Amino acid sequence: MSELNEQNELTEERLAREIYARMTGVIDPELGKSITDLGMVTGVEVTREDEQGAQGADHAHGAHGADHAPAFRVHISIELTVPGCPLSDVIRQRIEDAVTSYPDAHLTLELTVGSMNEEKLGNLVAELKAARRENPFHKPGIKTRVFAVASGKGGVGKSSVTANLAATFAALGYDTAVIDADIYGFSMPKLLGVTSHPTNLNGMLMPVEAWGTRVMSIGMFAGSDQAILWRGPRLQRSLEQFLSDVWWGEPDVLLIDMAPGTGDMAISVAQALPNAELIVVTTPQPSASDIAVRAGLVALQVPMDVAGVVENMSWYDHVGERLRIFGEGGGQRVSDQLTAQLSAKLGHDVPLLAQLPLETDIREVGESGRPAVLNADGSLADSALAESFTQMVRSLMERDRG
Numbered sequence: 168m169s170e171l172n173e174q175n176e177l178t179e180e181r182l183a184r185e186i187y188a189r190m191t192g193v194i195d196p197e198l199g200k201s202i203t204d205l206g207m208v209t210g211v212e213v214t215r216e217d218e219q220g221a222q223g224a225d226h227a228h229g230a231h232g233a234d235h236a237p238a239f240r241v242h243i244s245i246e247l248t249v250p251g252c253p254l255s256d257v258i259r260q261r262i263e264d265a266v267t268s269y270p271d272a273h274l275t276l277e278l279t280v281g282s283m284n285e286e287k288l289g290n291l292v293a294e295l296k297a298a299r300r301e302n303p304f305h306k307p308g309i310k311t312r313v314f315a316v317a318s319g320k321g322g323v324g325k326s327s328v329t330a331n332l333a334a335t336f337a338a339l340g341y342d343t344a345v346i347d348a349d350i351y352g353f354s355m356p357k358l359l360g361v362t363s364h365p366t367n368l369n370g371m372l373m374p375v376e377a378w379g380t381r382v383m384s385i386g387m388f389a390g391s392d393q394a395i396l397w398r399g400p401r402l403q404r405s406l407e408q409f410l411s412d413v414w415w416g417e418p419d420v421l422l423i424d425m426a427p428g429t430g431d432m433a434i435s436v437a438q439a440l441p442n443a444e445l446i447v448v449t450t451p452q453p454s455a456s457d458i459a460v461r462a463g464l465v466a467l468q469v470p471m472d473v474a475g476v477v478e479n480m481s482w483y484d485h486v487g488e489r490l491r492i493f494g495e496g497g498g499q500r501v502s503d504q505l506t507a508q509l510s511a512k513l514g515h516d517v518p519l520l521a522q523l524p525l526e527t528d529i530r531e532v533g534e535s536g537r538p539a540v541l542n543a544d545g546s547l548a549d550s551a552l553a554e555s556f557t558q559m560v561r562s563l564m565e566r567d568r569g
């Protein structure tokens with residue numbers, strides 16, 4: 168009996184081990200890996216407190232709230248990847264939650280936060296880069312669904328569709344990443360309300376989080392030295408850089424807001440992302456839909472699947488009347504023509520995925536930095552627009568990937 172007690176006794180050493188084990192479940196929000204795997208936890212020290220000390224201290228009570236439970240002081244030292252890491256508060260909170268939920272003792276947490284020295288950081292980045300092996304989306308069997316959003320003509324709402332689609336994916340629980348590949352006409356930072364810069368980890372960039380998505384855009388470097396680094400001679404390789412210089416992990420969905428046009432960009436996407444599926448955005452009038460067809464027909468030249476067509480600005484509801492300001496039928500025309508020319512090659516039709524209204528919210532709320540499908544708290548709005556995007560997500564995820 169006394170042997171059993173000894174085995175079960177909560178020693179400082181045993182508690183230190185158990186707290187360390189809890190730290191393995193604390194995930195770095197940017198890198199998506201455990202802080203112990205990343206070498207961030209550099210020390211866990213536990214000291215027993217006497218009864219007096221236990222009452223005097225500001226205790227983190229265990230789940231049992233055990234009044235007679237022993238009291239300990241837990242000192243955890245961590246090293247973050249960069250000093251003043253913007254997500255350090257999230258990491259602190261996650262550590263605190265992991266410690267305070269410990270059931271069998273009163274624990275007082277002391278946290279020392281430092282940052283890695285250059286050598287350690289260099290090794291970590293080298294390790295992450297090796298694991299990622301260049302463009303992470305090129306490896307066979309990757310689970311990420313890649314949707315490249317194209318339009319042919321500018322101004323039809325391609326970026327607004329991308330931002331709202333990304334926000335919907337994220338709100339529905341998909342791990343979602345967005346690349347703004349529209350280098351000269353970038354709009355994702357504005358549409359998603361991103362004002363911060365990506366963290367630079369020794370040459371590897373962390374995407375910025377917005378509305379539950381992880382975003383990368385050249386617009387985030389505006390005015391900074393890195394903008395120069397990413398422009399100039401390497402501009403041709405911009406997409407490849409977005410893929411290989413940024414830590415993406417393995418998201419469920421990657422959306423690419425392509426530059427308008429019908430040529431080069433699609434070829435780069437097809438080369439860098441062999442799994443990419445094209446979504447063609449058009450407005451109802453022929454001047455937009457004719458070019459949208461050309462944007463979709465790029466699939467005849469490069470191996471790329473075409474997931475479907477989105478018709479934007481289809482109508483405007485005005486005091487009970489549905490006005491077709493830009494005419495009718497563009498989306499269906501693009502769908503029919505792409506189906507006629509591509510179905511033999513693709514092995515399926517190219518469906519019209521959605522028709523979206525012209526809505527002041529899409530512009531006003533959208534340009535204020537919140538996709539119109541979301542409420543202010545980031546949940547999906549109870550609106551016809553959010554329902555259309557939800558349906559689109561379902562259709563996209565239900566179809567077999569090409």
Ligand SMILES: Nc1ncnc2c1ncn2[C@@H]1O[C@H](COP(=O)(O)OP(=O)(O)OP(=O)(O)O)[C@@H](O)[C@H]1O
Pocket residue numbers: 318320321322323324325326327328349352354426427479480523524525526527529530531533534
């Ligand atoms: N359904 C809509 N209702 C109202 N306004 C819209 C709608 N879709 C897009 N807009 C607005 O139209 C303008 C152009 O949209 P957006 O920037 O998304 O188009 P784009 O095709 O990506 O253009 P570009 O390729 O030139 O960047 C923006 O001001 C946007 O807010």
